[in-house]
Amino acid sequence: xxxxxxxxxxxxxxxxxxxxxxxxxxxxxxxxxxxxxxxxxxxxxxxxxxxxxxxxxxxxxxxxxxxxxxxxxxxxxxxxxxxxxxxxxxxxxxxxxxxxxxxxxxxxxxxxxxxxxxxxxxxxxxxxxxxxxxxxxxxxxxxxxxxxxxxxxxxxxxxxxxxxxxxxxxxxxxxxxxxxxxxxxxxxxxxxxxxxxxxxxxxxxxxxxxxxxxxxxxxxxxxxxxxxxxxxxxxxxxxxxxxxxxxxxxxxxxxxx
Amino acid sequence: xxxxxxxxxxxxxxxxxxxxxxxxxxxxxxxxxxxxxxxxxxxxxxxxxxxxxxxxxxxxxxxxxxxxxxxxxxxxxxxxxxxxxxxxxxxxxxxxxxxxxxxxxxxxxxxxxxxxxxxxxxxxxxxxxxxxxxxxxxxxxxxxxxxxxxxxxxxxxxxxxxxxxxxxxxxxxxxxxxxxxxxxxxxxxxxxxxxxxxxxxxxxxxxxxxxxxxxxxxxxxxxxxxxxxxxxxxxxxxxxxxxxxxxxxxxxxxxx
Numbered sequence: 001x002x003x004x005x006x007x008x009x010x011x012x013x014x015x016x017x018x019x020x021x022x023x024x025x026x027x028x029x030x031x032x033x034x035x036x037x038x039x040x041x042x043x044x045x046x047x048x049x050x051x052x053x054x055x056x057x058x059x060x061x062x063x064x065x066x067x068x069x070x071x072x073x074x075x076x077x078x079x080x081x082x083x084x085x086x087x088x089x090x091x092x093x094x095x096x097x098x099x100x101x102x103x104x105x106x107x108x109x110x111x112x113x114x115x116x117x118x119x120x121x122x123x124x125x126x127x128x129x130x131x132x133x134x135x136x137x138x139x140x141x142x143x144x145x146x147x148x149x150x151x152x153x154x155x156x157x158x159x160x161x162x163x164x165x166x167x168x169x170x171x172x173x174x175x176x177x178x179x180x181x182x183x184x185x186x187x188x189x190x191x192x193x194x195x196x197x198x199x200x201x202x203x204x205x206x207x208x209x210x211x212x213x214x215x216x217x218x219x220x221x222x223x224x225x226x227x228x229x230x231x232x233x234x235x236x237x238x239x240x241x242x243x244x245x246x247x248x249x250x251x252x253x254x255x256x257x
Numbered sequence: 258x259x260x261x262x263x264x265x266x267x268x269x270x271x272x273x274x275x276x277x278x279x280x281x282x283x284x285x286x287x288x289x290x291x292x293x294x295x296x297x298x299x300x301x302x303x304x305x306x307x308x309x310x311x312x313x314x315x316x317x318x319x320x321x322x323x324x325x326x327x328x329x330x331x332x333x334x335x336x337x338x339x340x341x342x343x344x345x346x347x348x349x350x351x352x353x354x355x356x357x358x359x360x361x362x363x364x365x366x367x368x369x370x371x372x373x374x375x376x377x378x379x380x381x382x383x384x385x386x387x388x389x390x391x392x393x394x395x396x397x398x399x400x401x402x403x404x405x406x407x408x409x410x411x412x413x414x415x416x417x418x419x420x421x422x423x424x425x426x427x428x429x430x431x432x433x434x435x436x437x438x439x440x441x442x443x444x445x446x447x448x449x450x451x452x453x454x455x456x457x458x459x460x461x462x463x464x465x466x467x468x469x470x471x472x473x474x475x476x477x478x479x480x481x482x483x484x485x486x487x488x489x490x491x492x493x494x495x496x497x498x499x500x501x502x503x504x505x506x507x508x509x510x511x512x513x
Contacts, residue, residue, distance in 0.1 A: 049417075052421045053421075054417055054420055054421060074421070074422060074423020076421065077421075078417075078418060078421035078422075080414060080418070082412075082414055084412070084414055084415050084418050086415075086432075086433065086436070086437075088436050088439075097422065097432070098422040098423075100432070101419070101422050101423055101424045101428055101432075102423065149422065
């Protein structure tokens with residue numbers, strides 16, 4: 001059996017008067033990318049906050065490598081649609097942020113950050129300020145920052161949705177291969193079904209609020225095509241797309257009367 | 258939204274227009290007095306102001322008054338702005354304490370600070386310290402409120418990001434909140450040039466033997482309006498010089 005990196009058991013979250021999601025359980029394995037799709041307002045982002053420890057669940061527990069992480073932070077990498085780069089810091093210093101917080105020695109931290117920057121195509125931009133970079137490059141820097149503290153699990157909350165289509169496809173491919181290469185795992189929240197299929201090994205479909213897991217799709221694309229652009233051309237892609245689409249609840253606004 | 262104040266670069270054509278505008282106003286004023294439309298003892302007179310200013314400069318009085326007011330304003334500005342910005346930043350560390358002092362801040366901000374002047378005189382006497390104290394109080398409040406408001410404008414997602422990285426509240430404050438608030442701190446500095454001068458001049462109005470506020474007030478009681486205007490113009494010049502200093506700081510403090 002593959003080793004479980006993160007396990008969610010019976011997670012529920014309610015705010016006064018609103019049940020955001022309920023009874024969510026899943027296991028995330030090493031090297032696996034798990035996508036969560038659902039209609040808007042199904043509690044995806046709240047679920048992320050709970051997994052990241054930013055919000056305590058009303059019920060249930062989250063374990064990373066068998067250790068409960070409720071109420072703690074720092075065990076997962078977290079990447080949002082906004083790059084959230086600090087404009088007064090250079091690319092290098094932005095990548096260093098997480099390591100600084102952990103108190104990693106400057107020399108060691110810098111070596112790690114430089115290696116990442118070099119490995120993933122940002123060499124030469126170490127001293128640049130984020131304001132001078134394109135959206136795709138900024139998001140790439142944000143991903144480097146997420147990876148630098150070497151988290152077991154990376155949470156990706158619609159990280160590409162603000163990018164143009166071409167940049168988005170390139171980054172999907174890149175992020176996916178980096179995660180596999182470094183033997184990490186990721187949870188991807190997205191409303192883009194295509195993105196979920198090409199990046200993930202499994203796709204969980206959440207229902208309308210209160211969000212709960214409606215179905216799980218194990219993505220089986222031909223082994224040869226792990227490329228997000230190529231994958232879109234296969235009949236398997238279309239089959240998965242149709243299956244997930246039919247499971248997906250209509251957003252409330254579009255529901256038939 | 259980040260406050261930004263760009264007044265554009267220097268242009269000779271613009272300068273010419275500005276000089277022309279001021280010269281036109283002065284010429285109209287002078288003509289108004291000479292033709293008898295305006296009374297010199299009520300409005301003063303540009304040629305009279307010029308003569309008065311020359312006399313005050315030659316005797317060294319104007320320089321002394323300006324120097325005194327400048328010292329008071331700058332000292333008050335530095336003390337008030339520094340402490341105010343620091344306290345505004347520190348309040349972010351304790352939302353509970355901030356909530357407790359919020360109504361106090363609003364109340365103090367609402368009080369015309371001039372009403373505090375008698376207390377200041379009692380506490381600090383009638384020397385320079387009292388004027389510095391008034392300028393410091395005025396600028397402290399402005400910096401405190403602007404800085405605290407700035408800390409609350411910091412993107413909450415940035416704070417969440419810092420937490421997700423395992424940052425303590427203090428680390429988040431030092432690495433994100435404080436630098437992100439810098440533009441607000443600097444824009445409060447610009448406002449504070451004016452407030453520091455108000456503080457110094459008001460202090461001098463109440464009780465002083467020197468300073469531009471004293472010159473203006475004392476000359477006013479003597480109906481020497483040309484001397485009043487001389488003092489006002491000297492204050493304007495001082496304000497412009499201090500404003501340039503803040504612009505310099507602003508350029509140094511730009512992070513993006």
